[in-house]
Amino acid sequence: MKRVLSIQDISCVGKCSLTVALPIISAAGIETAILPTAVLSTHTAFSRFTFRDLTDDIQTITDHWLEEKIVFDGIGTGYLGSFRQIELVEKIFTDFYHDGMLRFVDPAMGDNGKLYVGFDEAFAKRMGELCGKADIIVPNLTEAAFMLGEKYMESGYTADDIKALLKRLCSLGCPVAALTGISLEPGKCGVMAYDSRTDTYCEYYSERLPVSFHGTGDVFSSACFAALMRGQSLEKALKTAVEYTVESIRQTVSYEGHNWYGVDFESAFPLLLKLLEE
Numbered sequence: 043m044k045r046v047l048s049i050q051d052i053s054c055v056g057k058c059s060l061t062v063a064l065p066i067i068s069a070a071g072i073e074t075a076i077l078p079t080a081v082l083s084t085h086t087a088f089s090r091f092t093f094r095d096l097t098d099d100i101q102t103i104t105d106h107w108l109e110e111k112i113v114f115d116g117i118g119t120g121y122l123g124s125f126r127q128i129e130l131v132e133k134i135f136t137d138f139y140h141d142g143m144l145r146f147v148d149p150a151m152g153d154n155g156k157l158y159v160g161f162d163e164a165f166a167k168r169m170g171e172l173c174g175k176a177d178i179i180v181p182n183l184t185e186a187a188f189m190l191g192e193k194y195m196e197s198g199y200t201a202d203d204i205k206a207l208l209k210r211l212c213s214l215g216c217p218v219a220a221l222t223g224i225s226l227e228p229g230k231c232g233v234m235a236y237d238s239r240t241d242t243y244c245e246y247y248s249e250r251l252p253v254s255f256h257g258t259g260d261v262f263s264s265a266c267f268a269a270l271m272r273g274q275s276l277e278k279a280l281k282t283a284v285e286y287t288v289e290s291i292r293q294t295v296s297y298e299g300h301n302w303y304g305v306d307f308e309s310a311f312p313l314l315l316k317l318l319e320e
């Protein structure tokens with residue numbers, strides 16, 4: 043069985059970060075070790091939340107793992123709360139690196155043209171440096187713009203605009219970049235990726251649902267990371283992650299009493315398992 047490490051916060055209620063990554067990657071049949079960077083009562087889109095920083099525990103935990111000679115086939119990161127945490131993740135990438143280990147970075151920092159509460163442009167630039175040390179990154183258009191210090195493209199962009207943006211993302215230093223939340227025609231939404239090693243692009247689009255939910259980026263990145271670790275090609279992994287995310291949103295809206303803070307990714311597990319067999 044493959045073993046991965048997921049590094050991000052635990053938002054106790056809110057369906058994002060580790061409470062999404064752990065169940066999704068585990069359901070994909072992959073042993074999922076976790077390194078919680080902070081514990082929050084909820085994610086930061088709630089009007090109030092508690093926050094316990096675990097930065098000082100990170101290195102004592104990873105030192106123990108090194109002592110135990112624990113090996114990971116992949117390391118995935120999501121929301122990170124500080125410059126120091128980014129620095130510690132870079133050290134983990136170095137300390138645990140071995141040939142073939144996948145470093146997957148979701149620079150979870152913002153959406154819809156805005157950074158989440160607590161982040162600024164300097165932090166986004168620093169996250170860009172972490173992206174340069176990854177094997178694959180999966181920003182949305184907001185995160186890409188802030189990391190590169192560019193203007194956010196809300197709409198009206200072309201496929202060529204996205205292709206050029208993907209090349210600029212790879213110039214951060216990562217061989218592969220995938221941009222999420224791309225809509226090139228009405229009613230469709232998906233992802234386009236660029237592999238700078240082969241100078242090739244791939245893309246996958248599905249139905250664009252007329253709703254927006256928190257946590258969908260984390261659902262996408264967890265499923266994409268899991269699919270790659272299961273050995274799917276980049277192209278297949280994008281399809282798996284997009285279709286699973288869309289189905290999670292469909293499941294959420296099909297239930298009248300659904301919450302606003304996250305999607306029902308749990309109800310879409312049967313589809314995830316099917317997609318992973320393709």
Ligand code: PXL
Pocket residue numbers: 051053058059082084085086087121150158256257259260
């Ligand atoms: O979904 C990304 C995310 C993760 N963790 C925390 C967040 C958010 C988004 O707002 O607040 C704490």
